[in-house]
Amino acid sequence: MNHQKLLLQQTVNHIHxxxxxxFEDFYTLFKPYTAKRKEVLTQAGSVEKYLYFVLEGLQRLYYLDEHHREATLVFSxxxxxxxxxDSMMNQKPSRYYYETLSPSVFLRASYAQIEELLINKPAIEVLLRKGLTGVFSGILERLVELQCFSSEEKFQQLLRRSPHILQIVPHKYLANYIGIDPSNFSKLINSIKM
Incomplete structure (x- = not known):
């Protein structure tokens, strides 16, 4: 089994x-796709057509308001x-951007093909439901952090969830994710015992 397929299977097995x-039917939907650094894969206002599986690289999902302020919501x-x-599952225009922060290698499957497979493969529907439930749980945890935690507590939670995040995500994006000015991020790192 090739490395890409094995990585996807391990991730799938962790979910369901x-x-x-x-798995073979699911895997055959995925095609290789590469993207350059800072490439927007999904634009706000367009409908998400693909489910991506990341093999290499770093991406972020972000919101851009009318004053051009960015809010980094998720890293992949x-x-x-x-x-x-949400855009993919509802087939409605996205409010968010999905962009690469580094050169990235993916496997990606079209939503139309996934939807067709769901009709005949109940186990894949369960996989998708469990995966989305996990995402939803993570979003609820993040809402609690945003409303109740200090910047230091948000950062500590992020490090608990993803201890390697400091090595792969540029600090300006971590600062944006936490909701602090990038100039204060180095002070935050120095104030936390790791």
């Missing part, structure tokens, strides 16, 4: 194990699914 046949990196999931 599939039979060999169901190796062995994560990515894309604008």
């Amino acid at each position: 194990p599939l039979s060999e046949e169901d 990196y190796q062995a994560n699914f990515g894309g604008v999931l």
Whole structure:
């Protein structure tokens, strides 16, 4: 089994194990795709067409308001699914951008093909539901952090969830994710015992 397929299967098994046949049917939907650094894969206002599986690289999902202020919402990196999931599942225009922060290698499947497979493969529908439930749980945790935690507590939570994040995400994006000015980020790092 090639490395890409194995990585996808390990991630799928962590969410909801599939039979060999169901996994093969799911895997055949995914095609290789590469993107350059700072490439916008999904624009606000467009409908997400793909489910991405990250093999290499770093991406972010962000919101841009009418004053051109950005809010980084989510990072994706190796062995994560990515894309604008609400737009894909609802087939409605996205309010968010999905962009690469580094050169990236993906496997990606079109939503139309996934939708077709869901009709005949209930286990894949369960996989998708469990995956989305996990995403929803993460969003609720993040809302609590945003409303109740100090910047230091938000940063500590982020490091607990993703201890390697400091090595892969540029600090200006981490500062944006936490909601502080980038100039204060180095003070925050120095104030926390790691």
